[in-house]
Amino acid sequence: MYRTDMYEGMLAETTTLAGAGGETINAYFARPLGPGPFPGIVLIHHLPGWDEWYREATRKFAHHGYAALCPNLYFREGHGAPEDVAAAVRGVGGVPDDRVLGDVAGALAHLRSLPYLTGRIAVFGTCSGGRHAFLAACRVQGFAAAIDCWGGRVVMASEELTPKQPVAPVAYTAELGCPLLGLFGADDRSPSPEQVARHEEALKQHGKTYEFHMYPGAGHGFFYHDRPNYRQEAAVDGWRKVFAFLARHLAG
Amino acid sequence: MCTMISQQVAISGSGKGAGGWFTVRQVSVSYDHPFDVPLEYALNLDFGNEALGLDARVAVELDATSARALVATIQAVLARAEAGGYVAPA
Structure with a gap:
């Protein structure tokens, strides 16, 4: 817990890492200054892209004592204003799940290579990033905790599958390798409360460690202070739950 | 992508963007989270x-x-x- 008589410093900058297929991609990195050791976290950005909100979120985790790394999942689609890049990605139906997992695994390996990490690293995502966070927690070895904020299309009907998203993430639930925190809005349509319930049922069926929270009066994206779905009480409570969950599972 | 409702079509024309006029070759039409309009979902046009x-x-x-x-x-x-x-009949 930060006190007003404590020193706080932060390094925050873009960097590069080896992503899927060993390809170099860029990423945004933020960590507290000092020898640490610090727990780590990989942030998986959302539909609107590798944008200012995710830079702010990366620095927020650093402020709370984490070495935080957010890879640019849209690196290969080109460069420009984050909105223009994300719009182009939206136009071609998103990015392949396997490639995202390769980039996330690369981010995890990059954090592990740093000399000031404790070795306990979580994965966090919102929206499509939440879906990818759950998918990564199932399919990438080594995460100590996972946070899925309103990730839609974890539960998917067969007709929703695409070449880029060929398997519903819920199908991998048996392989979930760490505790999972899920934050959802009761008014959300993707994921709907019914889809969240089906996700939860799969977690129970496989005896997984998880905690889900459904916020009444909140919809999709209730953390986003710059969007109309921002819900102040839910966002404040949600962030508290995020940091409490991380403290429990990344300690030591 | 939250809805995955997006289609692209090849078109021919001109568009005026931040840098001035340019030749437009495709438009993506999606119904998904917008960047600016204060709606959860919108019909998004990207020329x-x-x-x-x-x-x-x-x-737009x-x-x-x-x-x-x-x-x-x-259409009208x-x-x-x-x-x-x-215009010739379609």
Whole structure:
């Protein structure tokens, strides 16, 4: 817990890492200054892209004592204003799940290579990033905790599958390798409360460690202070739950 | 992508973006989270030209009612142009 008589410093900058297929991609990195050791976290950005909100979120985790790394999942689609890049990605139906997992695994390996990490690293995502966070927690070895904020299309009907998203993430639930925190809005349509319930049922069926929270009066994206779905009480409570969950599972 | 409702179509024309006029070669039409209009979902139009890079983009975000009104108005204007002999029948 930060006190007003404590020193706080932060390094925050873009960097590069080896992503899927060993390809170099860029990423945004933020960590507290000092020898640490610090727990780590990989942030998986959302539909609107590798944008200012995710830079702010990366620095927020650093402020709370984490070495935080957010890879640019849209690196290969080109460069420009984050909105223009994300719009182009939206136009071609998103990015392949396997490639995202390769980039996330690369981010995890990059954090592990740093000399000031404790070795306990979580994965966090919102929206499509939440879906990818759950998918990564199932399919990438080594995460100590996972946070899925309103990730839609974890539960998917067969007709929703695409070449880029060929398997519903819920199908991998048996392989979930760490505790999972899920934050959802009761008014959300993707994921709907019914889809969240089906996700939860799969977690129970496989005896997984998880905690889900459904916020009444909140919809999709209730953390986003710059969007109309921002819900102040839910966002404040949600962030508290995020940091409490991380403290429990990344300690030591 | 939260809805995955997106289609692209090749088109031919000109668009005026932040950098001025450019040749438009495709438009992406999606119904998904917008970037700017204060709606959870919107009908998003992205006019672009891949050959010119991602900066070559004219973006419009509409609510569904406005999008339907736009479609109907485009059809009505094309019908009048066709009736006046300015446009060949489709």
